[in-house]
Amino acid sequence: MVIGGRGEMDFSKALSPILPSLYISMVDQELHRGLEDIAVAETRLSTIDGEAGELIIGGYPVEELAKNALYEESVFLLFNDRLPTKSELESFRTELAGYRKISEEIKQVLRQAARENADAMDALRMGVAAANLGFDSTESTDHAKRLVSVIPTIVTTYWRYRSGKEPVEPRDDLGHTANYLYMLSGEEPDPAAVRGLETYLNTVVDHGLNASTFVARSIASSDSDLVSAVTGAVGSLKGPLHGGAPGPVLEMLLVAHESDDPEGYVQEKLDAGERLMGFGHRVYRTRDPRAEVLSRAAERLYSGSGDRAFFGFVEEFEETAVSRLSDHKPDRKLETNVEFYTAVLLYGVGIPQELFTTTFAVSRVGGWVAHCLEQAADNKIIRPVSIYVGDHNRSWTPAENR
Amino acid sequence: MTPSVFDPGLSFTAVAETGLSEIDSDTGELRIQGFSIEDLAENAAYEEVAWLLFNGRLPTDKELAEFTNELSSARSLPENVYSLIQAGAEEGVPAIDVLRMGLAAGNLYFDSEDTLRATRRVVAICPTIIAAYWRYRRELDPIPPRDDLAHTENFLYMLSGVEPAESTVEKLETYLTTIIEHGLNASTFAARIIGSTGSDPLSAATGAVGALKGPRHGGALERIFEMLTGLDDGMDPTTYVRERLEGDGSLPGFGHVLYNTRDPRAKIIEQAAERVGEKQDSTSFLRNAQRLEAAAEDYFTERDPERQLHATVDYYAAVLLYELDIPPELFTAIFAIGRSPGWMAHYIEQLESETLLRPRTRYIGPEERSWISRSDRYVAGDSSPPSSDHLKGISSILGTLSEPARLELLLILYESAEPLSYSSIRAQSSIEDKGRFNYHLRKLRSIYITNTDAGYSLSDTGRKVVEMLVDDEQLLARTIG
Numbered sequence: 032m033v034i035g036g037r038g039e040m041d042f043s044k045a046l047s048p049i050l051p052s053l054y055i056s057m058v059d060q061e062l063h064r065g066l067e068d069i070a071v072a073e074t075r076l077s078t079i080d081g082e083a084g085e086l087i088i089g090g091y092p093v094e095e096l097a098k099n100a101l102y103e104e105s106v107f108l109l110f111n112d113r114l115p116t117k118s119e120l121e122s123f124r125t126e127l128a129g130y131r132k133i134s135e136e137i138k139q140v141l142r143q144a145a146r147e148n149a150d151a152m153d154a155l156r157m158g159v160a161a162a163n164l165g166f167d168s169t170e171s172t173d174h175a176k177r178l179v180s181v182i183p184t185i186v187t188t189y190w191r192y193r194s195g196k197e198p199v200e201p202r203d204d205l206g207h208t209a210n211y212l213y214m215l216s217g218e219e220p221d222p223a224a225v226r227g228l229e230t231y232l233n234t235v236v237d238h239g240l241n242a243s244t245f246v247a248r249s250i251a252s253s254d255s256d257l258v259s260a261v262t263g264a265v266g267s268l269k270g271p272l273h274g275g276a277p278g279p280v281l282e283m284l285l286v287a288h289e290s291d292d293p294e295g296y297v298q299e300k301l302d303a304g305e306r307l308m309g310f311g312h313r314v315y316r317t318r319d320p321r322a323e324v325l326s327r328a329a330e331r332l333y334s335g336s337g338d339r340a341f342f343g344f345v346e347e348f349e350e351t352a353v354s355r356l357s358d359h360k361p362d363r364k365l366e367t368n369v370e371f372y373t374a375v376l377l378y379g380v381g382i383p384q385e386l387f388t389t390t391f392a393v394s395r396v397g398g399w400v401a402h403c404l405e406q407a408a409d410n411k412i413i414r415p416v417s418i419y420v421g422d423h424n425r426s427w428t429p430a431e432n433r
Numbered sequence: 434m435t436p437s438v439f440d441p442g443l444s445f446t447a448v449a450e451t452g453l454s455e456i457d458s459d460t461g462e463l464r465i466q467g468f469s470i471e472d473l474a475e476n477a478a479y480e481e482v483a484w485l486l487f488n489g490r491l492p493t494d495k496e497l498a499e500f501t502n503e504l505s506s507a508r509s510l511p512e513n514v515y516s517l518i519q520a521g522a523e524e525g526v527p528a529i530d531v532l533r534m535g536l537a538a539g540n541l542y543f544d545s546e547d548t549l550r551a552t553r554r555v556v557a558i559c560p561t562i563i564a565a566y567w568r569y570r571r572e573l574d575p576i577p578p579r580d581d582l583a584h585t586e587n588f589l590y591m592l593s594g595v596e597p598a599e600s601t602v603e604k605l606e607t608y609l610t611t612i613i614e615h616g617l618n619a620s621t622f623a624a625r626i627i628g629s630t631g632s633d634p635l636s637a638a639t640g641a642v643g644a645l646k647g648p649r650h651g652g653a654l655e656r657i658f659e660m661l662t663g664l665d666d667g668m669d670p671t672t673y674v675r676e677r678l679e680g681d682g683s684l685p686g687f688g689h690v691l692y693n694t695r696d697p698r699a700k701i702i703e704q705a706a707e708r709v710g711e712k713q714d715s716t717s718f719l720r721n722a723q724r725l726e727a728a729a730e731d732y733f734t735e736r737d738p739e740r741q742l743h744a745t746v747d748y749y750a751a752v753l754l755y756e757l758d759i760p761p762e763l764f765t766a767i768f769a770i771g772r773s774p775g776w777m778a779h780y781i782e783q784l785e786s787e788t789l790l791r792p793r794t795r796y797i798g799p800e801e802r803s804w805i806s807r808s809d810r811y812v813a814g815d816s817s818p819p820s821s822d823h824l825k826g827i828s829s830i831l832g833t834l835s836e837p838a839r840l841e842l843l844l845i846l847y848e849s850a851e852p853l854s855y856s857s858i859r860a861q862s863s864i865e866d867k868g869r870f871n872y873h874l875r876k877l878r879s880i881y882i883t884n885t886d887a888g889y890s891l892s893d894t895g896r897k898v899v900e901m902l903v904d905d906e907q908l909l910a911r912t913i914g
Contacts, residue, residue, distance in 0.1 A: 062450065064786065065791060073441070074798065077798075090802035136520040137517070149540065156639060160533050161520075161537070164520050164526070240794050242630045253645070254649045258533075263639065272789045412442060413443055414443065416617065419455040421451070421453065421455065421489075422452075422467035433493045
């Protein structure tokens with residue numbers, strides 16, 4: 032164990048101990064339940080300053096990256112630690128476009144999931160778990176690209192079946208984002224919708240070690256493969272505590288919009304002791320920087336297309352909610368979080384609410400696989416310690432005596 | 434909040450309380466819910482230990498019968514999942530990958546809304562998936578499960594199509610029971626992270642199988658088997674051990690990170706393998722393994738008596754499974770059959786603690802870059818060089834270096850193996866004025882120097898610059914001289 036300059040404990044250089052019991056004696060007997068005070072990995076991919084409300088992805092402030100980049104560019108950045116040149120970007124896009132197809136067996140499973148009205152996240156887990164069928168490569172970087180490419184196909188195939196339609200084959204002359212929208216609707220998408228979705232995909236592509244990224248790294252730490260790691264990540268993203276699920280925000284906004292009385296709606300919720308969806312974040316003490324980026328993107332999208340009134344209402348609602356929340360709980364700063372404007376933006380882009388969480392996965396898979404590659408490059412198996420709190424010495428009782 | 438601890442393997446950090454199992458590294462004891470593993474392996478049926486993990490006590494006859502029934506009625510898979518398994522088998526995908534695919538689709542044709550029911554589903558379908566895979570691999574039709582057979586017996590039946598011998602069932606059951614639970618290894622921890630978000634049991638099990646696949650985890654069984662099949666009767670085990678350890682340094686199946694002693698489970702499995710041998714008289718595989726173990730023990734004792742490595746459970750598991758005629762291609766997947774109740778019990782513990790696992794990172798990337806438009810990006814060999822108009826920025830970055838005080842700071846950081854605190858650089862530097870010192874330090878930041886919670890250190894660029902000065906052409910030495 033190395034004690035660093037500021038009293039920080041650094042176990043990364045701890046020598047392999049002579050005996051397991053000696054190393055076990057070094058274990059801190061204090062329980063770190065949520066691990067929020069422990070750094071588990073070094074990363075170059077993103078960093079969050081919760082106090083200042085800053086998020087840096089691949090060295091770029093999220094504000095810069097989100098509005099400028101193509102999603103493929105963000106993924107290239109995460110894989111290579113720099114932006115691609117024009118020709119690199121072109122070949123990267125072509126390569127990704129070549130990895131989009133899924134096998135017939137996966138389609139059948141997705142069709143069954145749709146028939147049974149399984150959750151979109153369950154369907155995504157089924158599809159991703161089988162993503163190596165019909166894909167022959169032993170290179171982990173190829174698997175990384177494959178996973179990024181195939182998730183939109185799985186999500187849209189499921190959704191087409193859910194809507195009683197045949198799936199739309201991917202089109203390799205379209206970019207990643209446009210092709211996703213194309214496979215959903217079967218029509219070439221509006222460029223403004225593509226740009227709006229592209230901004231969203233860039234914005235949430237990586238965000239430190241949330242539970243899904245952490246499980247991906249943990250699976251990768253046994254030297255397992257990327258398909259396994261991403262399947263695990265999808266499984267954890269499904270959980271309601273994970274975040275990234277803006278569906279309930281949209282429901283709330285639609286109901287409130289119907290009432291056309293943001294003041295009254297917010298007051299009623301707060302008086303009833305209910306939570307307002309879309310406000311407050313575990314990490315950020317300020318407005319989530321991603322909320323800012325997405326609200327600008329939504330503003331651009333809505334100003335160009337039909338439902339301007341809805342966006343005007345949303346802005347009014349946000350202002351009212353933030354101010355009422357601060358009256359309501361002056362000690363806790365509850366600012367707009369990423370889910371709030373995700374709901375608004377994705378609704379504007381035309382993504383069905385049932386696919387909000389899977390669309391988050393369409394983006395975050397870039398971060399998941401980049402984290403796995405980073406883990407593999409400097410790997411230590413993740414095997415934490417538990418504290419035993421059960422009975423100590425029991426002995427066998429035959430069944431008749433129980 | 435800045436994390437105060439950096440522990441990349443988490444091997445020094447306790448993340449959960451558990452009532453499921455306890456390991457004593459010094460005495461080499463493993464207890465499951467307070468029962469010694471020897472006690473359970475000798476007396477208990479597999480379903481009984483699974484029930485124990487789920488409920489914290491041994492079941493009554495009636496409870497056990499209900500549980501056995503619950504498992505056997507949850508074994509069937511839909512046609513679409515069989516097609517998936519068949520595709521995997523025909524493409525020669527490993528069994529453990531196909532198990533991941535099958536589990537991921539385990540909620541099809543099954544009402545998995547009830548969490549506990551879904552945990553039973555996980556335990557119930559692992560054998561069905563693996564047996565179907567193996568049938569397809571041999572171009573045979575899969576055999577549907579039989580709900581009048583117990584868990585282990587039904588698995589062997591689905592593999593071969595005939596009711597297995599009682600002695601085979603008993604030994605496989607000993608194996609499955611012995612490995613049913615073993616604390617927070619990588620697969621169990623993956624299941625717990627997934628549970629920490631409130632996700633479902635099938636998702637957790639799918640993640641756990643993914644982690645088990647890794648060669649550092651369950652994948653070890655296959656390497657052990659390869660090693661043991663490579664031994665022939667005439668080979669001198671002492672020479673073999675020495676050649677391996679002095680060659681690539683590896684001896685699969687030796688050295689468990691949690692035991693000072695021999696893994697207590699190794700003995701249970703070794704004894705089961707011996708009992709197979711008594712009847713079948715085909716024990717050269719076991720005897721070779723035992724001779725190899727003895728030679729390895731001698732070698733480790735001689736090399737360093739303070740640091741011995743002993744056989745793990747996997748070592749004898751490879752022997753036992755082989756002697757039971759289980760195909761080696763299924764070893765890792767069968768480990769998952771055994772371990773699945775442990776995964777599910779941990780999943781439930783984590784779910785009930787309602788604690789999201791969300792650790793932190795140490796950021797070592799660039800501090801802040803600004804966006805470069807696509808046409809202005811330059812990568813040697815991939816685009817044409819930019820004109821001098823575009824090179825003003827880089828020339829100012831290079832200009833930062835033309836100041837002796839700053840070069841001194843870079844050299845101070847270069848000499849230190851660890852990041853340095855502000856005060857420590859200040860103490861070593863010859864710049865006396867604090868304002869000047871801060872100014873130079875600031876100029877170097879982000880391009881040449883990074884500042885993390887641990888202190889200041891050279892960035893990759895900073896290091897390359899210094900290396901160019903001190904190493905490549907000895908520029909520094911020449912100019913000082």
